[in-house]
Amino acid sequence: MIYTVTLSPTLDYVVSVDHFQTGAINRTQSEDVFPGGKGVNVSLVLNDLGYLTTAMGFIAGFTGAEIKRLLRVGGVEGNFIQVERGMSRINMKIRSDAETAINGQGPEITQEDIGTLFSRLRFLIDGDTIVLAGHIPPSLPSDMYEQILEFLKGRRLRVIVDAEKELLTGTLKYHPWLIKPNADELGDIFGVRIHSREEAVPYAAKLQNMGARNVLVSLGGDGAVLLTEQGEIFSSDALKGKVVNTVGAGDSMIAGFLAGYLDSDGDYEMAFKEGLCAGAAKAFNLTMTTKKEICYLMRTTSFDIQRKQKD
Structure with missing residues (x-):
């Protein structure tokens, strides 16, 4: 369950x-x-x-x-x-x-x-x-x-x-299977600004060293990066589409990642792809995403996943 x-x-x-104007009557x-x-x-x-x-x-x-x-x-x-x-x-x-x-x-x-x-x-x-x-x-x-x-x-x-600052880092001693900071949250933990997937990797690795098993970092329009417990790094650009509402996109990414992992009997690359599609499908819609929208992106996206081994 x-x-x-x-x-x-x-x-x-x-x-x-x-x-919208403050101090005035606004009609929806x-x-x-x-x-x-x-x-x-x-x-x-x-x-x-x-x-x-x-x-x-x-x-x-x-x-x-x-x-x-x-x-x-x-x-x-x-x-x-x-x-x-x-x-x-x-x-x-x-x-x-x-x-x-x-x-x-x-x-x-x-x-x-x-x-x-x-x-x-x-x-x-x-x-x-x-x-x-x-x-x-x-x-x-x-x-x-x-x-x-x-x-x-x-x-x-x-x-x-999926939490911020000490609320997240305090859980690492329990070795959570997955944590999912975004770029701002990852930067806030270490007091830096993160502008790219390449910059995110060493800080995600630090969270692994602190106890996390898998670290998935979402970077909005710059895509996402995943560090797995097997020492693999997966990286991808953001999927192409018109962004309508990013609220909940990270939550959808977690759901897609977990579903992809379970659907594929533990294939982290498939989990990463479905997480990307679920997060993008939410960003492209006002409401929460659906299976139909996620499956459409999974079928039609030409993924360019960069994969390498962690040093």
Whole structure:
């Protein structure tokens, strides 16, 4: 079974406004509401690719109920913990001449709620996959991912972590199967600016030396690079197409990578290709990508994957 953990899932309220102005009444040209949060996005894409997942995390209030309902409509099984105080986040995204985002705070999560999460994580067994993705809400300990992995230590799980700075590096001692920083996140960890795949490789290698088994770095329009636990480096330009909305592209890349790995019985090059296609398919669309769009790119893309052995 594949489990995704999104500690603070959201309702993403996306509106388009012609020439948005602060301090004035603005009228929308279009409106959409989607369930959101990094792990939730991974679950939605994996479900469409034919892999059942259980989405976990904390929800509250009428917004939490709507998140759960929308996921159920999307075919995703939810095992969320209902908390008492506050409400699940609404993240508003205003598309206009420039994009503006207003993100909510989320509910207050108690120690008892955390205990409930751990009681549900007890049921993970050897061979399962767990995806820890996104930020930690203020009401949770900043080392929450470390606590989860410490609790699960000793089980043979496939662990995927998509997080920033210390939230990511703190998990490396548990040797996650895959981590997926983007170029900015990778640079922030080491206090540098990364402008190319070539510049990303030595810093990705440092994360491997710190404990990560596989490191997948997304660089937006500059493509992506993968360092595998076998010491291989795969590198590719970005796929060609009109970029519409990059929000969730990294989450889609994780889902595509995992599905490609499982579909091919552990072929990292196939996983890399499907990850590239899934991330691009999301960037080329306003909404989360679908299997049809990913498969189309897999069929029609002339991949130019550079492959070499790590020094």
